[in-house]
Amino acid sequence: xxxxxPSTRHTEYHPRWYRSRVSTWWWLARxxxxxxxxxxxxSVFVAWFVxxxxxxxxxxxRGPDAYARFQHWLQxxxxxLLNLVTLFFVVxxxxxxxxxxxxxxxxxxxxxxxxxxxxxxxxxxxxxxxSLVVAWFLVRS
Amino acid sequence: MPETISLEVxxxxxxxxxxxxxxxxxxxLRKDWVVLxxxxxxxxxxxxxLTFRWSCRMGICxxxxxxxxxxxxxxxxxxxSNYAKDAAPVRVQPLRYFPVIRDxxxxxxxxxxxxxxxxxxLIRREEKxxxxxxxxxxxxxxxxxxxxxxxxxxxxxxAACPVYGLDPVFIGPAAxxxxxxxxxxxxxxxxxxxxxxxxxxxxxxxxxxxxECTEVCPKHVDPAGxxxxxxxxxxxxxxxxxxxxxxxx
Numbered sequence: 429x430x431x432x433x434p435s436t437r438h439t440e441y442h443p444r445w446y447r448s449r450v451s452t453w454w455w456l457a458r459x460x461x462x463x464x465x466x467x468x469x470x471s472v473f474v475a476w477f478v479x480x481x482x483x484x485x486x487x488x489x490r491g492p493d494a495y496a497r498f499q500h501w502l503q504x505x506x507x508x509l510l511n512l513v514t515l516f517f518v519v520x521x522x523x524x525x526x527x528x529x530x531x532x533x534x535x536x537x538x539x540x541x542x543x544x545x546x547x548x549x550x551x552x553x554x555x556x557x558x559s560l561v562v563a564w565f566l567v568r569s
Numbered sequence: 570m571p572e573t574i575s576l577e578v579x580x581x582x583x584x585x586x587x588x589x590x591x592x593x594x595x596x597x598l599r600k601d602w603v604v605l606x607x608x609x610x611x612x613x614x615x616x617x618x619l620t621f622r623w624s625c626r627m628g629i630c631x632x633x634x635x636x637x638x639x640x641x642x643x644x645x646x647x648x649x650s651n652y653a654k655d656a657a658p659v660r661v662q663p664l665r666y667f668p669v670i671r672d673x674x675x676x677x678x679x680x681x682x683x684x685x686x687x688x689x690x691l692i693r694r695e696e697k698x699x700x701x702x703x704x705x706x707x708x709x710x711x712x713x714x715x716x717x718x719x720x721x722x723x724x725x726x727x728a729a730c731p732v733y734g735l736d737p738v739f740i741g742p743a744a745x746x747x748x749x750x751x752x753x754x755x756x757x758x759x760x761x762x763x764x765x766x767x768x769x770x771x772x773x774x775x776x777x778x779x780x781e782c783t784e785v786c787p788k789h790v791d792p793a794g795x796x797x798x799x800x801x802x803x804x805x806x807x808x809x810x811x812x813x814x815x816x817x818x
Contacts, residue, residue, distance in 0.1 A: 444583040444584075445583070445668035445669060445670060445676055446581050446583070446586075446588060446589055446668065446669040447668045447669075448665075448669075450666070450731070450734040450735055454731055454734070454735075455731070457639070458639070460779070460780070460781055460784065461731060461779065461781070464777075464779045464780070468777070528778065528780070528797075531778075531780070531783070531791065531793055531794040531797050532794070532797035532798060532800070532801065533798075533801075534794065534798050536713075539709040539712075541712075
């Protein structure tokens, strides 16, 4: 909608409206806005975990020496710190994502809307179940 | 409880002021007084030039939306006693992101134009004659859209939406929620017409799901929910238009 009509232009009846500018730092003004921006930034860290996984696969495909070097690199303080921050953001991303799902999904069952708690709960249950399966694979090997 | 409470009200006169400034007023603090009562007290007893919109005083007309201590509020439903403990005066400002005409009065034509653009009324491909009676609806069908029909056009959701502030062409929460109100109405057949307006960047895809529109809504409309649900509908419709042959949609 490029044209919002004559309403946005000044008219002879409203010759001097006052318009305030939105501050560049608007997202610092309130916690919900900051939380939103942190959530948006979390996508960068989610992407980093994907890149890390690809690097790991590449190292694995190059043989045991390369993989040992990769593991050693993972243990350096800087990478550890980065991955710790990444873990925080990925968990933050997942939790806020699950908590938002009932808004986006209006699931109806027998004419009634499924309660929010059930939708959120199902997500968390699936998360826990999949994590347990992954953990089982890791512990087994 | 103290006997008076201080208000800092933003004043702007287009004839004399280059930009708005705060004016401080002390008003009696009564248990049953809302911010709107304080503004009316100022207008009646202290300063008759103070300009603001109000009408019903009972959260129905949607006229008295303002920023109270930085939060979008219906001033008829915001009790002064909630702020009595604070040492700082209660700050009353016009609704954020809208151009100010005078004092606490904002220019709303932008919202009105956008609201019209989503055709918030029942659209029928063919109207049936009056003699055939009304379009019937079951309670379950009513329940699907009832929440979205509670909107009173108070525009608090626009004042809460940073997307609208940063990108004023965004159609915004209330207009999209009201479009959904009609899209989900079993008597309506205009979803296709509304999609042209809604499924574009200035429509639903402008929304980044900050979610504050839903938080500030005095009628629990959940515009954020309406927008996200419509994103799903629009995506499904788009895939259908790619995959299905004409006529099967």
